[in-house]
Amino acid sequence: MSLLQVERLSKSFGAIRAVDSVTFEVRPGEIYGLIGPNGAGKTTTISMICGLLKPDAGQITVAGTAFWSDPQRAKQIMGVVPQELAIYEELSGRENLEFWGRMAGLSSADARARTVELLEALSLTDRAKDAIKTYSGGMKRRINLGCALLHRPKLLLLDEPTVAIDPQARVNILEFIRALRDSGTAILYTTHYLEEAETLCQRIGVIDHGQLLAEGTLGELQERLGGDRVFALEADFKDSSPDMWDGFQQRFRVIQKTEKHLTVAAIGTRDPSECLKELLGLPVRVQNVTLKRPSLNDVFLQLTGRDLRE
Numbered sequence: 001m002s003l004l005q006v007e008r009l010s011k012s013f014g015a016i017r018a019v020d021s022v023t024f025e026v027r028p029g030e031i032y033g034l035i036g037p038n039g040a041g042k043t044t045t046i047s048m049i050c051g052l053l054k055p056d057a058g059q060i061t062v063a064g065t066a067f068w069s070d071p072q073r074a075k076q077i078m079g080v081v082p083q084e085l086a087i088y089e090e091l092s093g094r095e096n097l098e099f100w101g102r103m104a105g106l107s108s109a110d111a112r113a114r115t116v117e118l119l120e121a122l123s124l125t126d127r128a129k130d131a132i133k134t135y136s137g138g139m140k141r142r143i144n145l146g147c148a149l150l151h152r153p154k155l156l157l158l159d160e161p162t163v164a165i166d167p168q169a170r171v172n173i174l175e176f177i178r179a180l181r182d183s184g185t186a187i188l189y190t191t192h193y194l195e196e197a198e199t200l201c202q203r204i205g206v207i208d209h210g211q212l213l214a215e216g217t218l219g220e221l222q223e224r225l226g227g228d229r230v231f232a233l234e235a236d237f238k239d240s241s242p243d244m245w246d247g248f249q250q251r252f253r254v255i256q257k258t259e260k261h262l263t264v265a266a267i268g269t270r271d272p273s274e275c276l277k278e279l280l281g282l283p284v285r286v287q288n289v290t291l292k293r294p295s296l297n298d299v300f301l302q303l304t305g306r307d308l309r310e
């Protein structure tokens with residue numbers, strides 16, 4: 001049974017359709033990545049799932065029970081890590097965790113014991129007594145994450161947990177999240193960092209303008225673009241472009257074109273060496289051609305026409 005099922009979920013703010021009939025599920029033992037640019041609808045989706053916002057339409061089911069039929073039960077099953085830090089700067093790491101433990105309904109003895117465990121798992125035991133205001137950005141993110149875990153949720157909602165932290169801190173947090181997944185927590189993970197989604201998530205949903213445009217494993221999403229047959233050309237495309245080349249767009253799908261780069265996927269099952277020959281024969285001076293597996297960014301570009309890295 002899936003831990004979370006979201007069906008045709010919708011929410012508008014005035015004329016803005018922030019979330020537009022979104023359907024997906026998070027299964028036991030998986031990290032499901034919801035990827036999309038700023039304003040795509042990720043936070044609004046999470047806010048509805050955890051009961052902060054009432055959907056205009058659609059159904060949210062947590063471990064088999066409709067969220068709004070028993071919100072208390074749903075909240076016991078899930079932990080939520082908001083994008084904005086929800087911790088008290090004047091209190092210590094330990095005090096923050098114990099506080100959220102009590103808020104989650106733990107006895108004070110249980111909250112204390114679980115806090116010790118979490119501080120250890122988050123590698124923060126030696127800073128446990130220090131006020132949060134003295135922590136680095138990465139440490140604050142870790143405590144923010146820990147605050148959602150006191151009651152051992154089976155389902156964790158993580159809204160861009162690695163925004164604005166340095167690479168080493170990011171690695172630590174991602175390792176911690178992987179360990180949580182391995183110990184049986186199902187995770188919904190929103191991000192606009194594609195590399196994170198590529199390496200962390202078992203399945204990925206691509207969201208833009210409130211709509212879920214595609215979902216699947218990375219391999220399934222890559223397959224939509226023609227498996228491993230994506231060609232990246234470096235050349236001068238100022239005066240010549242694919243729409244000027246006879247029949248080119250029947251044989252190749254253009255993923256991205258700039259003045260100096262062209263990324264295309266071969267259409268149908270074609271021999272890569274034939275494709276290469278054709279690309280090298282184009283009426284432009286080609287400096288380099290590489291054959292690669294499509295990245296998640298290529299998939300995103302194809303689906304939305306936009307580059308998430310911009």
Ligand code: ATP
Pocket residue numbers: 013016017018036037038039040041042043044045192
């Ligand atoms: P980000 O990564 O920037 O947080 P996001 O994918 O989480 O982006 P949302 O925050 O869900 O996107 O926003 C989706 C759309 O809904 C945006 O156009 C946003 O401006 C709009 N929106 C979100 N919350 C509100 C609100 N309370 N009132 C009005 N519009 C809102």
